[in-house]
Amino acid sequence: MPVPGLPPYDDTNVFARILRGEIPSKRIYEDEWAVAFHDIAPQAPVHVLVIPRGKYCSFADFSASASAEEIVGFTRAVGRIARELGLEAAGYRVIANMGQHSGQEVPHYHVHILAGRPLGRMLVRV
Numbered sequence: 001m002p003v004p005g006l007p008p009y010d011d012t013n014v015f016a017r018i019l020r021g022e023i024p025s026k027r028i029y030e031d032e033w034a035v036a037f038h039d040i041a042p043q044a045p046v047h048v049l050v051i052p053r054g055k056y057c058s059f060a061d062f063s064a065s066a067s068a069e070e071i072v073g074f075t076r077a078v079g080r081i082a083r084e085l086g087l088e089a090a091g092y093r094v095i096a097n098m099g100q101h102s103g104q105e106v107p108h109y110h111v112h113i114l115a116g117r118p119l120g121r122m123l124v125r126v
């Protein structure tokens with residue numbers, strides 16, 4: 001469901017096409033709520049993207065419009081993926097970009113799981 005003032009969901013976005021199996025991805029996990037695959041341009045030794053199966057443009061859309069079941073199912077999937085990848089001992093970072101200032105490129109809600117080395121400060125000073 002679109003957030004007022006923001007564009008509606010675009011069914012042609014790359015993650016929608018990955019969900020439909022129209023373009024390949026290196027899938028590592030899927031369940032009723034979420035699909036996870038390796039980022040095509042990794043920024044850390046582990047860089048996994050987790051996306052909900054539902055059509056949500058962004059965190060703003062997902063947090064406002066998804067059902068409680070979807071939010072719980074998706075959030076538990078993110079935690080489970082990180083655990084199953086063995087990331088808890090050394091730690092990891094979860095990032096969701098939303099909108100222009102964040103640099104969000106793909107308009108299907110997703111979180112990045114980054115790990116595998118010390119990740120430094122959360123934001124690079126520009």
Ligand code: AMP
Pocket residue numbers: 014025038039040041042049096097103104105106107
């Ligand atoms: P964001 O800037 O938060 O929207 O992140 C989008 C991410 O999707 C970037 O890290 C891209 O490298 C990644 N990406 C784009 N196309 C693909 C693809 N076909 N398969 C996997 N990752 C992709």
